[in-house]
Amino acid sequence: MALDIAQANLYTLSNADTSVTYTPLGFGGTAQLNYRRGEQDIVFRGADVRTLATEIGALVTVDLDFIPDLETTTFSLFIPAVNLRNGATEAAVETVGLLTAARTSFGGPALVQGQLKTYQALVLTGAAQLVDF
Known part of the structure; x- marks a missing residue:
């Protein structure tokens, strides 16, 4: 008996103060990420969404x-x-988001004293779905 297996193409995730919706190929065939946290409510599309395949x-x-x-x-x-x-x-999902603050300088990173990047991990839960766009 062959298994019918499909990959999720829409992720809806949140925690107490952050919500994220991501699709690798949404309307128009491009990636889209919606990010909402506090006063920020931003939609990113296409080249503004960078994806890197990793082992994890x-x-x-x-x-x-x-x-x-x-x-x-x-x-x-x-x-x-x-x-x-x-x-x-649909399936339940738990994952991690990472806010990265990178200290910068007009003269380049060598002019910054101390740690250049700081991180804040966000545990996000929600659903992964298969939808027809």
């Missing part, structure tokens, strides 16, 4: 903020592969 899942990164000569803030999200078997269209 896809790493999806977007730029949240850039303050010249001070700091750049990015959000990265680990997207696990999710198999949906035998007609299932």
Whole structure:
């Protein structure tokens, strides 16, 4: 008996103060990540969504903020592969998002004193789904 297996293509994740929706190939055939935290509510599409395949899942990164000569803030999200078997269209997911603050300088990183990057890990839970776009 052959198994009917599909991969999830929509991830809806959140915690107490952050919500993220990600699809690798949404409307128009491009990646889209919606990020909401506090006053920030940003939609990223296409080339603004950078994806890197790693051994532990896809790493999806977007730029949240850039303050010249001070700091750049990015959000990265680990997207696990999710198999949906035998007609299932949804599965529970738990993953990690990472806020990275990178200290910057007009003169380059050598002019920054001390640690260049700091991290804040966000545990996110939700669902991975198979949807028709």
